[in-house]
Amino acid sequence: MTYMIHGATGAQGAPVVAALATAGKSVTALTRNPDAVVDGARVAAAGYSSTEELTKAYRGADGVFVHLPAVSEEDRRIYARNIVAAVREARPARVVFSTSGAPIDPDTGGAAAMLVSGLADIGVSHTVITPTLYLENLLMPHVIDTVRERGVLPYPIRADFPVSWASHLDIADAVLALLDRPDITGVVSVGQYPAITGPDLAEAFGAHFGKNVAFEQITPEQFRTSVAPLIGEGPADDVAGAYAAMGTLPDRSITPENSAQKLLGITPRTTGQWLTDIAL
Numbered sequence: 001m002t003y004m005i006h007g008a009t010g011a012q013g014a015p016v017v018a019a020l021a022t023a024g025k026s027v028t029a030l031t032r033n034p035d036a037v038v039d040g041a042r043v044a045a046a047g048y049s050s051t052e053e054l055t056k057a058y059r060g061a062d063g064v065f066v067h068l069p070a071v072s073e074e075d076r077r078i079y080a081r082n083i084v085a086a087v088r089e090a091r092p093a094r095v096v097f098s099t100s101g102a103p104i105d106p107d108t109g110g111a112a113a114m115l116v117s118g119l120a121d122i123g124v125s126h127t128v129i130t131p132t133l134y135l136e137n138l139l140m141p142h143v144i145d146t147v148r149e150r151g152v153l154p155y156p157i158r159a160d161f162p163v164s165w166a167s168h169l170d171i172a173d174a175v176l177a178l179l180d181r182p183d184i185t186g187v188v189s190v191g192q193y194p195a196i197t198g199p200d201l202a203e204a205f206g207a208h209f210g211k212n213v214a215f216e217q218i219t220p221e222q223f224r225t226s227v228a229p230l231i232g233e234g235p236a237d238d239v240a241g242a243y244a245a246m247g248t249l250p251d252r253s254i255t256p257e258n259s260a261q262k263l264l265g266i267t268p269r270t271t272g273q274w275l276t277d278i279a280l
């Protein structure tokens with residue numbers, strides 16, 4: 001069985017490649033650089049901007065893992081349309097799509113929602129993974145450096161705002177299971193349950209580093225200013241807008257009914273377990 005993994009050299013795809021390779025699966029890493037070297041996988045050049053390349057990569061595949069990169073929403077919509085067109089033409093046996101936390105309500109008109117709707121219309125076997133927030137966000141320099149230097153964990157959520165945090169490692173565990181589980185369709189939520197708050201995160205970081213760490217709420221604009229040099233102004237604006245909208249919600253908790261815990265028997269890592277696993 002052959003599995004095609006997008007973003008195989010990046011933060012989200014690389015753990016999926018590693019999990020599949022460890023399980024003895026045949027893995028093809030889809031990258032824009034045909035000269036890339038990816039442990040445990042062969043490499044094929046296929047970019048989201050080329051429907052032709054995607055169709056060629058997907059044809060005959062037993063499974064495809066897709067996630068949309070952090071670029072402008074306009075580009076993400078283009079990529080979503082190209083992915084849907086390629087899946088329609090190539091008909092891979094199974095598709096697993098991670099929303100990376102983006103909304104999938106069709107009323108939003110967003111790229112993730114377009115992709116989910118397109119896959120449903122095609123009728124291929126597929127599952128949509130819906131994480132909330134990634135623990136890896138806390139590794140951005142302006143966050144983790146502040147933890148180390150000042151004993152403060154800054155993030156643009158309220159202190160009393162519960163979140164079902166998940167790591168890229170948790171997503172990889174779910175993808176590994178779902179690629180071989182065509183009986184599971186629809187949405188699978190991946191994240192800690194019960195959800196935890198910012199002070200809970202700070203406590204876990206403090207226990208890991210052996211120091212007192214306090215949580216500090218910052219504004220979406222402060223966060224935008226910090227991430228713009230890393231991801232670009234356009235994507236940073238989108239991120240800040242998402243956190244501003246999140247501030248109007250009571251929480252970002254998954255529901256047990258469609259959780260990985262219930263559907264797959266997989267329990268996501270606690271924050272402390274994740275910090276240990278990544279050897280921070």
